[in-house]
Amino acid sequence: MxxxxxxxxxxxxxxxxxxxxxxxxxxxxxxxxxxxxxxxxxxxxxxxxxxTFNVPGVKEHAYFLKDISDARRIRTRVLECFEQANQPTITDADRRKLLNFCIVGGGPTGVEFAAELHDFLHTDIARHYPALARMAKINLYDVAPNILGGFDTGLQEYATSKFKREGIRLLTQHHVQRVEQGRMFVTEEGEVNFGLLVWSTGxxxxxxxxxxxxxxxxxxxxxxxxxxxxxxxxxxxxxxxxxxxxxxxxxxxxxxxxxxxxxxxxxxxxxxxxxxxxxxxxxRTPSKSPFKFQNAGSLAYIGDWEAVFDRTKAARGPKNKETGRVAWLLWRSAYFTKTLSWRNKILVPMYWCVSALFGGCAARDLTAALS
Ligand SMILES: Cc1cc2nc3c(=O)[nH]c(=O)nc-3n(C[C@H](O)[C@H](O)[C@H](O)COP(=O)(O)OP(=O)(O)OC[C@H]3O[C@@H](n4cnc5c(N)ncnc54)[C@H](O)[C@@H]3O)c2cc1C
The missing domain is CATH 3.50.50 (FAD/NAD(P)-binding domain)
Incomplete structure (x- = not known):
């Protein structure tokens, strides 16, 4: 070149x-x-x-989570599932299919999405559709034996037991063979019907x-x-x-x-x-020193105001790990520190407060009003 x-x-x-x-x-x-x-x-x-690892049907029938427009499409689909499930004309069996939410990929993106979806179902959705919210299920699939593969094993176990307590089904060592409209075929389970499938496998x-x-x-x-x-x-x-x-x-x-x-x-x-x-x-002369990565640690939100924080491979400072609310505070602080403009430094914490007090829908309305 x-x-x-x-x-x-x-x-x-x-x-x-x-x-x-x-x-x-x-x-x-x-x-x-x-x-x-x-x-x-x-x-x-x-x-x-x-x-997608060329799994047939993924591109056509699964949702990807890469940028803000993907996140908006996923949110719209979740709400659509609840609106369709709310129709008096459909059977309970079809309701359960619509309210079965599947995520493939147990890395930080899949885990954080499962956690955020769990929060959303237990706050905004539970307020608007209390009976349907109880029918909804979240399933997290991965071919690996554990979720959060890159994290310290203690933190993986913490996230696993937290998800189990919250009722999020962890289907590790499961292999998705193909996906069709509203259903996928898993080697270990057979046919699985879903209302939404989010695909996040790297x-x-x-x-x-x-x-x-x-x-x-x-x-x-x-x-x-x-x-x-x-x-x-x-x-x-x-x-x-x-x-x-x-x-x-x-x-x-x-x-x-x-x-x-x-x-x-x-x-x-x-x-x-x-x-x-x-x-x-x-x-006019390039500097001689090569790039050196300074690992500051990894964070993942696991729902209900809890997170995991892994600094065991950090380049500097204490090589500790944190879980729960302390890790959640660190997670939020990291995002706040990384917001670039003063506008966002004011708006982002404001959305967090509105969302915590009145729910995510109120935060979204505020975003729409301010934009
Ligand atoms: C849901 C999610 C959550 C994440 N959370 C974290 C996190 O908490 N912490 C963390 O450290 N990392 C996180 N990551 C990973 C992080 O987002 C990426 O590692 C990072 O964005 C990579 O930056 P990049 O600039 O290489 O690529 P990108 O951020 O993907 O930017 C690439 C840009 O190039 C543009 N582009 C692509 N093709 C072309 C073309 N042909 N011509 C012109 N422009 C083009 C794209 O539109 C895009 O704007 C997350 C990723 C996802 C998907």
Whole structure:
């Protein structure tokens, strides 16, 4: 990839090239026009798409959870399920099918979604549809033996027992074979009917990464471009680095140092690269020090104002772990600290308070009124 060569940008962000029910995301992606750009320095930070492992029917019938528009579609579908289940003309058996909510993927995204859904059913939904809320079931599937695979085992156990207490069914070591409209087929269970299926089993390559042929890619998934320690892309044929092309975030892997696909990594890489490029403009010589990830720990919300916080692999400070309300406070503080603008620093805690006092629907109405 020589400098100033034109690069074709195709596709766009959002969920994996989905049809229904993630249609509006792909409508945005499909409408983009191809265009050419020349560059002096290029930073590839296109993220990744949702992984389906080619399970038939997932793209057509499951919901992905990647960005805000996905979250809105999921919320609308949950409400739709309750509205349909509220019709006097349908049987209790059909009600149970509609109110069976399935999540595939027991990583932080699947776990946090299960927790948020549980909270939503026990607050807003319980107020509006008390009888139906009691019929609703949440099922979390994973092929692995435990949820929250990357976390300390004590924290995995804490989250597991909390979910069991809350009535969230954990179906670990379960394999989904195929998905159809309103039902999926699981090796260990047979046919499972659902009103909503959320699919969150990791990341697949962005089409732009797929289309780059000159660069070296991560061996197993080919999801990421391999970079050297300074985040320069490594070329496939020669193993040389391209001095003008960089890759960061979910679309990149630092050679021999695979890092988790998190905002924490992407953010630190972006800051490092900003400093490096600024130094290059100022001093005309690139800085020698390579990128070093400072692990600040991992957090996951597990519902009902509780979280788990894992600092056992932290780069600095105490290597502790926390659970429950203390971890929840740390989780909220982390999100608050990471809100960028002053507007959000005021609005985000305000939404949290309104949501805690009057429910999520009130917070959503407030958002609509203020936007
Ligand atoms: C539900 C969910 C919760 C998460 N929670 C956490 C968390 O609590 N903490 C944490 O650290 N991480 C979290 N993550 C992971 C985190 O969001 C990602 O690791 C991070 O966003 C990666 O940043 P990125 O800039 O590499 O990619 P992205 O944030 O995905 O950004 C890529 C951008 O590139 C755009 N794009 C894509 N293709 C093209 C193209 N061809 N041309 C132009 N633009 C393009 C996309 O529209 C998008 O805006 C979460 C992820 C999900 C899905």
């Amino acid at each position: 020589p400098a100033t060569s034109p690069v074709n940008f195709s596709g766009s962000g959002g969920s994996a090239g989905n049809t229904d029910p993630n249609e509006s995301a792909s409508a945005v992606a499909g409408s983009s026009q191809k265009f050419q750009l020349t560059y002096d320095k290029l930073v590839i930070a296109v993220g990744a798409y949702s992984q 990341l697949a390559p962005n089409p732009l990464i797929d289309s780059i042929t000159e660069a070296k890619k991560d061996g197993r998934t080919k999801r990421t471009l391999i970079t050297d320690g300074h985040l320069n892309v490594v070329l496939k044929d020669t193993d040389a680095v391209d001095p003008d092309v960089f890759a960061i975030g979910d679309a990149a892997t630092v050679v021999d140092k695979p890092l988790p696909a998190t905002a924490q990594v992407a953010n630190q890489q972006a800051k490092y690269l900003t400093r490096r490029l600024n130094a290059l403009v100022r001093d």
